[in-house]
Amino acid sequence: xxxxxxxxxxxxxxxxxxxxxxxxxxxxxxxxxxxxxxxxxxxxxxxxxxxxxxxxxxxxxxxxxxxxxxxxxxxxxxxxxxxxxxxxxxxxxxxxxxxxxxxxxxxxxxxxxxxxxxxxxxxxxxxxxxxxxxxxxxxxxxxxxxxxxxxxxxxxxxxxxxxxxxxxxxxxxxxxxxxxxxxxxxxxxxxxxxxxxxxxxxxxxxxxxxxxxxxxxxxxxxxxxxxxxxxxxxxxxxxxxxxxxxxxxxxxxxxxxxxxxxxxxxxxxxxxxxxxxxxxxxxxxxxxxxxxxxxxxxxxxxxxxxxxxxxxxxxxxxxxxxxxxxxxxxxxxxxxxxxxxxxxxxxxxxxxxxxxxxxxxxxxxxxxxxxxxxxxxxxxxxxxxxxxxxxxxxxxxxxxxxxxxxxxxxxxxxxxxxxxxxxxx
Amino acid sequence: xxxxxxxxxxxxxxxxxxxxxxxxxxxxxxxxxxxxxxxxxxxxxxxxxxxxxxxxxxxxxxxxxxxxxxxxxxxxxxxxxxxxxxxxxxxxxxxxxxxxxxxxxxxxxxxxxxxxxxxxxxxxxxxxxxxxxxxxxxxxxxxxxxxxxxxxxxxxx
Numbered sequence: 319x320x321x322x323x324x325x326x327x328x329x330x331x332x333x334x335x336x337x338x339x340x341x342x343x344x345x346x347x348x349x350x351x352x353x354x355x356x357x358x359x360x361x362x363x364x365x366x367x368x369x370x371x372x373x374x375x376x377x378x379x380x381x382x383x384x385x386x387x388x389x390x391x392x393x394x395x396x397x398x399x400x401x402x403x404x405x406x407x408x409x410x411x412x413x414x415x416x417x418x419x420x421x422x423x424x425x426x427x428x429x430x431x432x433x434x435x436x437x438x439x440x441x442x443x444x445x446x447x448x449x450x451x452x453x454x455x456x457x458x459x460x461x462x463x464x465x466x467x468x469x470x471x472x473x474x475x476x477x478x479x480x481x482x483x484x485x486x487x488x489x490x491x492x493x494x495x496x497x498x499x500x501x502x503x504x505x506x507x508x509x510x511x512x513x514x515x516x517x518x519x520x521x522x523x524x525x526x527x528x529x530x531x532x533x534x535x536x537x538x539x540x541x542x543x544x545x546x547x548x549x550x551x552x553x554x555x556x557x558x559x560x561x562x563x564x565x566x567x568x569x570x571x572x573x574x575x576x577x578x579x580x581x582x583x584x585x586x587x588x589x590x591x592x593x594x595x596x597x598x599x600x601x602x603x604x605x606x607x608x609x610x611x612x613x614x615x616x617x618x619x620x621x622x623x624x625x626x627x628x629x630x631x632x633x634x635x636x637x638x639x640x641x642x643x644x645x646x647x648x649x650x651x652x653x654x655x656x657x658x659x660x661x662x663x664x665x666x667x668x669x670x671x672x673x674x675x676x677x678x679x680x681x682x683x684x685x686x687x688x689x690x691x692x693x694x695x696x697x698x699x700x701x702x703x704x705x706x707x708x709x710x711x712x713x714x715x716x717x718x719x720x721x722x723x724x725x726x727x728x729x730x731x732x733x734x735x736x737x738x739x740x741x742x743x
Numbered sequence: 744x745x746x747x748x749x750x751x752x753x754x755x756x757x758x759x760x761x762x763x764x765x766x767x768x769x770x771x772x773x774x775x776x777x778x779x780x781x782x783x784x785x786x787x788x789x790x791x792x793x794x795x796x797x798x799x800x801x802x803x804x805x806x807x808x809x810x811x812x813x814x815x816x817x818x819x820x821x822x823x824x825x826x827x828x829x830x831x832x833x834x835x836x837x838x839x840x841x842x843x844x845x846x847x848x849x850x851x852x853x854x855x856x857x858x859x860x861x862x863x864x865x866x867x868x869x870x871x872x873x874x875x876x877x878x879x880x881x882x883x884x885x886x887x888x889x890x891x892x893x894x895x896x897x898x899x900x
Contacts, residue, residue, distance in 0.1 A: 394764070406828045406867040444812035445824075445868055447881040480762045485771055486812030488866060502770035502796070504809035520764055563871035564833040570872045604829060604867075635871070637830055651829045655866050661809075 321549065321557050324537050325530070326573045328418060335452050337459040340420035346465060348536035349427040353473040356539075361432040365535070368543035369555040374400055374491075374528030375603065375633045377554075377621045384433050384525060386515035393522040397429055397438035398500060398514075400528045401453075402484050402491040404443055405603035406655060407635030410559035410571050411529040415442070415449040418533070419456035423479065425532030427470065428539055430477045433525055437478050441496050444485040454481050488659035492707045493526040495661065506663050507707035530559055530634075550576035554620035558634055562587040565594070565640040576620040576631075583619060583636065594640040598724070602632025604652050605712030607719035629719070644737050645724040649716060650678040656713035667710035670701040674717055681728060684735035691728065694721055746791040752780045756795065770796050770806060778814050785816040811865065819854040819861040821899060824878040827864040830871035839875050840864060842889040846896070860896075 328334040328343070340346070352361055366381030387395060399422070403411040414422060426438050442450050457479055460466050470477035482500055489495040490505040497519045499505035518524020534556060538546050547555045554576035560583055563569040567588030574583060580599065590596050599614035600606055607629040609617065617627045624631045639648065657671040674697055677690050698718055701710040721728055730738040748756060755776055759769040773796060777788050784792075784807055786800075793800040807813050814822070825831075825840050840862075844850060847860050854861040870876045873885030877892075884895055 403869045404867060407830050407871055408867075409869040409871050412869045443869070444810065445865075445878060448883065478762075482772065483775060484812075485774070485810035486865075487810050499771065500768060501765065502767035502798070502806070503802075504806055520768075561871065563830040563874065569874070600829075635830075637833070637871075639833060643833065648829055648832075651827075651832050655828050658866060 321573060321575050323573050324557060325414060325418070325421070325533055325559060326571065329413070330417075334417050335419050335456060337420060337456065337463070340418070344540075345420055346424055346427075346471070348539040349424045349431070349465070349471055352428045352431050352539045353471060356431075358432050358434050361428070361539075364543050365432065365538060368538045368546040369553070370531065370534055370538060370546065371554060371556075371621060372528055373530035373534070373558065373634065375405065375605075377631060380527065380531055383515065383527075384429070386513065387433050387523045387525060388516060391523060394437060394520075395433060395435045396519040396522055396524040397426065397433070397435045398493075398497060398519055398524055398526045399426060399438060399440040399532060400491065400493065400496060400526055401440050401442040401446070401449075402496060403446075403529070403633075404488045404491045405605065405633040405635055406652070407561060407563055407600065407637040408603050408633040409561045409563075410634060412446060412449060413559075413571055414529050414533050415446065416452050419453045420460065421533045421536060422453075422529055423456055423460050423465070425535040426479055427465065427477060428535040429525060429527060429532060430470075431473060431475065434475065435525065436476050437480075439480050439482045439500055439519070441482050441484055441490065441500055443490070444483050450481060450483055457481060487661075488655075489661045489707070489709060492709065495707065496526065497524065504661065506661055507709075509706050551618075551620050551622070553622050554631075558619070558631075560619060560634045560636050562636045562638065564636075564638040565591040565643070566638045567591055574619070577618050577623065578620075580614050580617050580619055580636075584638065587638070590638065590640050592640070594642065596638065597641045597643055598639045598645065598648075600635070600637040600639075600716070602630045603635035604637065604655065605708075605715055606630045606632045607715045608723060610723050642739055644682075644739050645720055645727050646678065646682050646731050646737070649720040650675070650682045652716050653678050653713060656709065660709055660713075664705035664710065666701045667705045667713070670697050670710060671713045673697050674713065681731045684731065686728075686732040686735075688729075688732055690732070691721065691725075746781065746787045748776070748780055748795075752776050766796050767798055770798065770803070774803075774807065774813060783814040783816045783818060817854060817861075819858045821859060821879055822861045822863060824863045824865040824868070826866070826868045826870070826874070826876050826878075828867040830867065831874040831876065834874035836875035836887075838889065839877065839887050839892060842892055846893070 370380045371377040487505045490499045494508040495505040514524040550556045596611040599609045653675040657675045660667045660671045662668045698714045702714045789803040790800045793803045875887045876885045
């Protein structure tokens with residue numbers, strides 16, 4: 319399936335981050351059009367009609383999320399832009415931030431107009447130092463032009479945007495963790511409900527949107543919801559950035575319509591590294607359940623097809639593994655990650671991720687026991703759905719799927735006390 | 744010498760306060776300012792920031808220790824952060840870490856005696872398309888090989 323590149327149209331064009339470049343491409347016309355042609359409510363309806371779903375992980379309909387923000391409320395309203403890209407295998411927002419920061423800023427203006435928000439924060443992960451510099455420059459340029467600040471773009475609405483750097487914590491990509499961090503705390507997630515739409519940043523109504531989600535808005539405003547729905551599938555409209563990495567020949571970010579078969583995406587990425595047989599695919603960032611090669615080659619890359627395959631689209635991070643991958647080692651690596659990133663608030667997650675990591679460590683090092691399999695499943699049962707946020711679930715989903723789908727390999731580690739696959743560098 | 748912001752940083756701090764409805768929300772950016780001004784964040788710097796923001800030093804310590812990216816006094820001049828999460832692992836990041844351990848004669852988490860290098864294994868830095876990768880202070884380096892790592896380290900001032 320061919321798609322006119324939108325988000326990646328100017329990929330690797332030198333100077334694409336500059337305001338003049340963006341203006342030469344018709345930049346900020348969509349925001350002007352939104353303000354001129356759409357009353358805020360009508361704009362929310364338009365985005366709802368487009369079917370745009372959140373590109374950060376959960377896939378929640380964007381327009382619907384906006385509509386949950388109460389209209390009549392004395393409290394200020396906030397937009398928190400989630401630029402804390404940290405789901406392993408995901409590197410799309412980094413590209414958008416570094417190469418087209420004004421597209422994101424225009425998306426922010428559109429969102430602020432629709433929800434009548436005066437204050438936006440961009441929470442960018444601490445490690446994105448280059449991205450933060452580029453984005454700050456773009457913000458300064460946009461302020462100088464009057465796109466932000468008092469009477470932003472002549473809308474009559476004052477819109478301020480502030481870049482807020484994180485400091486290194488995966489959990490701050492979780493929306494309530496992000497808000498807690500923005501308030502000047504450890505990034506501890508909060509119980510939902512109440513949801514951020516009513517009780518978010520500083521306990522005020524807050525929209526939390528991902529960078530890629532917002533970057534789609536200028537196109538939807540310019541070309542219309544009906545146009546957006548012609549791309550992708552009925553329930554997953556639009557294009558999507560997929561980050562294909564691991565054992566492929568051309569690891570990169572690819573923009574394809576939602577619903578594109580995995581097979582085609584793999585071909586775009588040049589196929590499996592060294593032409594080796596495909597073994598497994600994590601289709602939506604490390605928290606998504608793993609697919610076997612057979613399953614992956616049959617699946618389409620959209621929210622519903624991947625849900626039907628008992629996994630998820632997540633953040634669009636596609637981790638490809640060839641036959642040289644030890645699945646025990648791969649899962650051990652992921653659980654080390656989740657254990658490290660657990661914020662420590664909830665006992666099942668804080669302890670559970672550590673226990674799973676420990677068991678996987680002994681399986682990987684030839685000291686596993688047969689009863690470890692039931693123990694792993696027992697720990698998973700006591701973690702999933704039992705914590706404030708979904709980090710515990712994000713650790714459980716790969717654990718269950720790796721152990722179930724590649725059971726023979728895990729058992730080999732117990733019985734033979736060594737690895738089934740011949741390792742290579 | 745008492746820990747204190749320069750006039751420039753102080754002005755920047757005052758500006759930060761105007762961007763948030765609470766003083767506390769300016770904590771993370773103020774810690775970044777402190778990091779730039781003082782080179783790293785130790786207990787004295789934390790106490791100073793706590794006083795500026797109006798929270799307890801314990802709260803600031805809690806925040807600083809929760810996050811991984813603040814520069815601490817025990818860190819060397821260059822912090823080598825080698826990404827170690829699955830996508831980099833599939834592309835051989837272990838080889839990079841092993842090479843650095845051998846080259847620098849330290850373990851992960853340690854600093855060389857001359858306080859020039861600190862070696863850290865970190866989680867996904869969102870550059871899996873150019874794995875294996877590492878961050879040297881603020882600079883990203885991609886598609887690493889042991890030879891490339893040697894060139895990067897040898898080229899540092």
